[in-house]
Amino acid sequence: MTAATKSSGRALPHPEFGEIRLEAVLHALSDPMRLRIVRELALCERELACSYFELPVTKSTTTHHFRVLRESGVIRQCYRGTAKMSGLRRDDLDALFPGLLDGVLRAAARQAERLDGA
Amino acid sequence: MTAATKSSGRALPHPEFGEIRLEAVLHALSDPMRLRIVRELALCERELACSYFELPVTKSTTTHHFRVLRESGVIRQCYRGTAKMSGLRRDDLDALFPGLLDGVLRAAARQAERLDGA
């Protein structure tokens, strides 16, 4: 079994490039938990396992948020062993909506500074 | 009665500058009808009456969307005669989240071009 088939045991539907909708992206980013996930992904600049995130919700809920992010086109996911890796779809988002993701990330950082204390 | 008191017959609560939350702004912008309103407001660069917008929903629904925009801090509203005028809170938004609004507007324009035909 090749590495490719090995990682495709479970299906992970993603929207294609042209199917990504701004409204869906904004909605995905408008949830505090998901915005937090996206910020951590942007900070690390690499794919992270779901278990990396220590969110104050159960695992089922975490799964739900990752699915919303994936189905809106914000992140890309794949299985690697028992872990599910997630990474930002920076390339696609930047091509579709230049500056949008960075604008949101800067805004989020700024707000965090302002609220959580600089 | 002065002009100021004349226009303050009805209450229009706005969040203060420091109360505006990124999540609320993103959520407000994630609805197609509201994004459309915001785009028109940005195009005209001045305050517009609700009746200016010809949205494919009833007036009650329109009122609802304008309230969501106002309560999230995206627009500012005031009464002028029987009309309710709405304008973008560009100054506050740009100060809080530099580049965010422009990023969203550019993304929306781009998507409209892509979908509705250039």
Next chain:
DNA sequence: CCCATTGTACGAGAACCCTCGTAGTTTGAC
């Protein structure tokens, strides 16, 4: 083969959101 790890599926409850219709309020014009 068995097991621990990691994440999924399903269902359910509570909350929220978008939409509408109807009835009402405020304002300015006559």
Next chain:
DNA sequence: GTCAAACTACGAGGGTTCTCGTACAATGGG
């Protein structure tokens, strides 16, 4: 004062979302 215009308030219906708990599936290690 009366009337039309513009918008609001309220309530309701239908859909979606967020959250959870429990039970289940896939993978890799010993």
